[in-house]
Amino acid sequence: xQQVKQNSPSLSVxxxxxxxxxCDYTNSMFDYFLWYKKYPAExxxxxxxxxxxxxxxxxxxxxxxxxxxxxxxxLHIVPSQPGDSAVYFCAAHSYNQGGKLIFGQGTELSVKP
Amino acid sequence: xxxxxxxxxxxxxxxxxxxxxxxxxxxxxxxxxWYRQDPGQGLRLIYYSQIVNDFQKGDIAEGYSVSREKKExxxxxxxxxxxxxxAFYLCASSIKGHTEAFFxxxxxxxxx
Numbered sequence: 001x002q003q004v005k006q007n008s009p010s011l012s013v014x015x016x017x018x019x020x021x022x023c024d025y026t027n028s029m030f031d032y033f034l035w036y037k038k039y040p041a042e043x044x045x046x047x048x049x050x051x052x053x054x055x056x057x058x059x060x061x062x063x064x065x066x067x068x069x070x071x072x073x074x075l076h077i078v079p080s081q082p083g084d085s086a087v088y089f090c091a092a093h094s095y096n097q098g099g100k101l102i103f104g105q106g107t108e109l110s111v112k113p
Numbered sequence: 114x115x116x117x118x119x120x121x122x123x124x125x126x127x128x129x130x131x132x133x134x135x136x137x138x139x140x141x142x143x144x145x146x147w148y149r150q151d152p153g154q155g156l157r158l159i160y161y162s163q164i165v166n167d168f169q170k171g172d173i174a175e176g177y178s179v180s181r182e183k184k185e186x187x188x189x190x191x192x193x194x195x196x197x198x199x200a201f202y203l204c205a206s207s208i209k210g211h212t213e214a215f216f217x218x219x220x221x222x223x224x225x
Contacts, residue, residue: 043219
């Protein structure tokens with residue numbers, strides 16, 4: 001039972017354009033959502049998060065949008081840079097499931113010069 | 114420097130042997146987690162611990178065991194009962210009640 005899903009395994013974008021990574025979830029009790037960035041053979045690093053009571057959070061080139069009615073969130077990267085090429089994981093925090101993070105499958109972003 | 118240290122980075126074991134992966138943190142975090150990454154499956158939670166001497170099973174705990182005798186340490190043992198042990202293992206920690214988790218660099222375990 002996949003509670004957090006990233007349905008696009010990969011995404012290719014031209015440098016300077018917008019990258020949009022999507023994530024869907026099923027559990028309406030999730031209270032926070034996070035995005036992590038991961039390079040091969042390294043641990044994920046935290047990128048940006050959003051509380052379930054908000055619909056947008058922005059940090060520099062990164063913006064996360066949350067649509068609670070659709071149980072959908074997205075990460076926008078503008079403008080995309082070659083150094084953004086990595087695997088991006090969406091994660092949901094579940095306070096009523098012991099505070100654990102539940103991850104999606106990841107989307108591999110490739111930003112081409 | 115504060116952080117999470119996983120050792121070793123690469124580990125090879127023969128089938129049928131138990132192996133223990135180390136995870137140490139000096140961030141004074143209460144909660145610690147073990148995840149496994151397989152291609153196309155994202156990060157799956159094996160075990161987690163919110164406090165010393167207490168831990169809970171995650172989604173794929175079968176064939177694994179953990180202990181949490183000290184706040185700083187959360188070792189994971191991959192037993193011979195784990196049918197597909199070859200994977201990339203990630204340890205993480207967080208402040209209790211906070212959402213953001215910090216990850217170690219991972220251990221690539223290969224069982225031959």
